[in-house]
Amino acid sequence: MQFNSGQREIVIKVVYYGPPLSGKTTNLQSIHELLGATTCGRLTTLDTADDRTLFFDLLPLIVSSGSGYKIKIKLFTVPGQVIHAATRRLVLQGVDGIVFVADSQLNQARTNDEFYKGMKAHIRDNGIDPSRVPTVIQFNKRDLPDVRSDTDLDKIAHKSIEPVFKATAIDGDGVLETLHGLLVLLFKDLQENYDFESKFKVSLKNVLRSVFANAASNRKGNL
Amino acid sequence: MDISGLQMPKGLAEMVDRSAFHEVCQCFCDLYGVGLHIIDINGNNLTDIRANTAQFNEYLLSIHDLKVLFTKLIAELKSLPLGAAENIVELESFSGLCYSLSPIYHEGNERGRIIFGPYRTSESKRLPKKLASMLKQHESNELITLQRFIPVISPGVVNKIVKSIGSLVDAVVHNSYKAYLTSQMHLATMSAAFDDLETKNKELREVNDNLRELDTLKSNFISTVSHELRTPLTSIIGYAEMLLEGLAGELSQAQNNYIGTILEKGENLLDLIRQVLDLSRIESGTLVLNKSLLDLEDAIDKSISDVLPQAHKRELKIEVNLQPEIPPISLDADKFRRVLVNLLGNAVKFSNEGGVIRINALVTERLPVGEKQYNVFEVERNNYLSISVVDEGIGIPREQVERIFDTFFQVDNSSTREFGGTGLGLSIVRNFVNAHHGEVEVVSEVNKGTTFRVHYPYVSEAS
Numbered sequence: 127m128q129f130n131s132g133q134r135e136i137v138i139k140v141v142y143y144g145p146p147l148s149g150k151t152t153n154l155q156s157i158h159e160l161l162g163a164t165t166c167g168r169l170t171t172l173d174t175a176d177d178r179t180l181f182f183d184l185l186p187l188i189v190s191s192g193s194g195y196k197i198k199i200k201l202f203t204v205p206g207q208v209i210h211a212a213t214r215r216l217v218l219q220g221v222d223g224i225v226f227v228a229d230s231q232l233n234q235a236r237t238n239d240e241f242y243k244g245m246k247a248h249i250r251d252n253g254i255d256p257s258r259v260p261t262v263i264q265f266n267k268r269d270l271p272d273v274r275s276d277t278d279l280d281k282i283a284h285k286s287i288e289p290v291f292k293a294t295a296i297d298g299d300g301v302l303e304t305l306h307g308l309l310v311l312l313f314k315d316l317q318e319n320y321d322f323e324s325k326f327k328v329s330l331k332n333v334l335r336s337v338f339a340n341a342a343s344n345r346k347g348n349l
Numbered sequence: 350m351d352i353s354g355l356q357m358p359k360g361l362a363e364m365v366d367r368s369a370f371h372e373v374c375q376c377f378c379d380l381y382g383v384g385l386h387i388i389d390i391n392g393n394n395l396t397d398i399r400a401n402t403a404q405f406n407e408y409l410l411s412i413h414d415l416k417v418l419f420t421k422l423i424a425e426l427k428s429l430p431l432g433a434a435e436n437i438v439e440l441e442s443f444s445g446l447c448y449s450l451s452p453i454y455h456e457g458n459e460r461g462r463i464i465f466g467p468y469r470t471s472e473s474k475r476l477p478k479k480l481a482s483m484l485k486q487h488e489s490n491e492l493i494t495l496q497r498f499i500p501v502i503s504p505g506v507v508n509k510i511v512k513s514i515g516s517l518v519d520a521v522v523h524n525s526y527k528a529y530l531t532s533q534m535h536l537a538t539m540s541a542a543f544d545d546l547e548t549k550n551k552e553l554r555e556v557n558d559n560l561r562e563l564d565t566l567k568s569n570f571i572s573t574v575s576h577e578l579r580t581p582l583t584s585i586i587g588y589a590e591m592l593l594e595g596l597a598g599e600l601s602q603a604q605n606n607y608i609g610t611i612l613e614k615g616e617n618l619l620d621l622i623r624q625v626l627d628l629s630r631i632e633s634g635t636l637v638l639n640k641s642l643l644d645l646e647d648a649i650d651k652s653i654s655d656v657l658p659q660a661h662k663r664e665l666k667i668e669v670n671l672q673p674e675i676p677p678i679s680l681d682a683d684k685f686r687r688v689l690v691n692l693l694g695n696a697v698k699f700s701n702e703g704g705v706i707r708i709n710a711l712v713t714e715r716l717p718v719g720e721k722q723y724n725v726f727e728v729e730r731n732n733y734l735s736i737s738v739v740d741e742g743i744g745i746p747r748e749q750v751e752r753i754f755d756t757f758f759q760v761d762n763s764s765t766r767e768f769g770g771t772g773l774g775l776s777i778v779r780n781f782v783n784a785h786h787g788e789v790e791v792v793s794e795v796n797k798g799t800t801f802r803v804h805y806p807y808v809s810e811a812s
Contacts, residue, residue, distance in 0.1 A: 170523070170527050172534065180531075181530070181531060184530070198456065212545060213534065213538050216534070
């Protein structure tokens with residue numbers, strides 16, 4: 127978390143991490159579409175000609191806290207390709223919360239695990255205890271064949287330390303639920319570790335509500 | 350480099366390519382004939398285009414009383430609060446001309462402002478009353494004349510223009526931000542990758558140092574052991590020779606045979622130990638060359654005499670063909686002989702009974718070892734003494750040719766049983782020749798024979 131007193135803003139960094147082509151960028155694109163321009167700034171993508179993420183994507187969510195502070199939640203993705211390990215570690219610097227985007231396809235289980243472990247190692251390399259970083263896991267690509275079954279995922283969710291969400295990011299399904307789940311964890315962490323609400327005179331509940339204020343009108347159904 | 354926050358630089362002027370930005374804005378101004386001033390939050394110019402207003406403003410400034418008002422106007426244009434993003438605020442100046450202002454926002458923060466103007470909102474030829482009262486008649490007239498050059502734009506159109514400029518600026522700022530992030534990430538990634546490499550290199554260096562140390566230990570060990578083996582062996586051979594010479598009395602035929610075998614095996618063993626010792630010297634890097642002018646003919650003769658008994662046993666003929674008048678060359682004579690003995694030994698071993706082994710020596714001109722082209726400056730470096738040892742023996746399979754120089758390599762293990770040897774000979778040959786900055790070549794065909802050529806440079810780096 128960064129606090130810029132001059133601009134009266136608090137910047138929170140969330141990183142979408144996961145193996146290549148698991149749909150990290152798609153998550154951000156869906157969020158951008160679903161939350162709309164009032165909440166989201168521009169989606170900045172630093173990608174290569176073939177649309178693979180080169181350094182990261184960045185989507186800022188900007189909400190006013192009601193107490194004069196602006197709260198910016200910056201959503202970053204990491205490049206999935208193996209050669210960009212150094213970049214992934216860099217993007218994880220100063221991270222406040224993580225959405226681990228896993229590919230639900232059964233043949234991706236090993237890759238998911240490798241990236242998950244790699245992520246923890248990078249966080250440790252950055253001098254942070256990974257168990258202290260609020261993290262949720264999203265099983266994406268639920269629409270594909272040969273994916274881990276819902277029953278299996280429910281079982282996994284039950285045993286996992288980190289909350290597990292299902293999503294089909296390309297259709298926008300489960301994307302906001304995942305973000306919501308992460309922000310709930312993250313705000314709880316901010317409150318416990320920084321006494322956030324009284325320090326900044328901010329109601330995190332209201333912030334959370336503001337983030338998703340326009341979600342309902344941008345799609346059918348509700349959170 | 351810490352990129353955790355990836356903050357935008359505070360001033361847009363630091364981030365935007367100002368000359369390109371200026372060009373784009375210039376197009377807008379040319380289209381409407383109106384000035385455009387864009388500044389960042391620190392008051393730095395991103396662009397300042399004056400259009401047709403220059404003369405009017407200059408005249409205003411030339412009138413002393415108006416200078417103060419003009420300065421005040423400029424300050425107001427730069428500091429008037431503009432409110433939220435996309436707001437457009439119109440300001441009418443003391444001269445009756447108007448300016449439209451709009452803030453530049455990025456990620457929810459005000460980053461600068463657009464100042465569009467001055468322009469007129471009507472065709473009116475009058476000056477504002479307050480201004481007129483401060484002017485002399487001819488000054489009023491002049492200003493009214495100059496005012497005509499300033500375009501009249503209706504409020505609706507102004508709003509549209511300012512909005513368009515706003516979108517343009519937004520796009521430019523976004524792209525600049527993107528470029529800025531990319532460059533920051535690029536630097537950070539490079540530096541991280543460099544650090545990773547450094548760490549890996551350091552690890553490798555340490556492993557390498559350890560290996561080198563182990564290697565030295567191994568070579569020292571071999572060297573010591575070989576030395577210790579040689580001393581008693583020399584005694585064994587010496588006493589065997591004395592027995593054979595009858596110094597200890599007459600020997601029976603059987604005793605003679607047995608001691609002959611002891612002597613022969615002892616000499617084989619001594620030769621092996623010498624080779625191991627050579628190899629350990631090569632590996633420990635303590636190989637020293639004692640160079641002197643070589644008596645080539647004598648060296649070849651001596652080498653032949655070393656292998657002659659075995660050659661006779663197999664009824665082999667050894668022919669020597671020396672090019673006349675070979676210029677003298679400086680080599681380590683002992684090592685040269687060992688090279689030749691090793692090559693001859695192999696030729697003898699792998700020739701068919703009754704065959705011929707040829708030794709050719711001549712001066713050749715070839716590309717210097719390790720270089721890709723003929724040396725045109727130091728032409729002597731292209732000159733080599735080339736010695737070839739040619740046999741008509743069993744040959745070496747093509748896929749094995751490169752490996753025959755490896756220490757302890759044998760074309761197939763059965764050859765050890767059939768022909769003897771340790772697999773050290775060619776490794777030593779190559780190392781001795783390389784130590785002279787020379788080169789060993791081999792051409793071989795199975796069942797036709799093998800030719801080994803060694804090339805010694807007349808002039809080398811070391812000389």
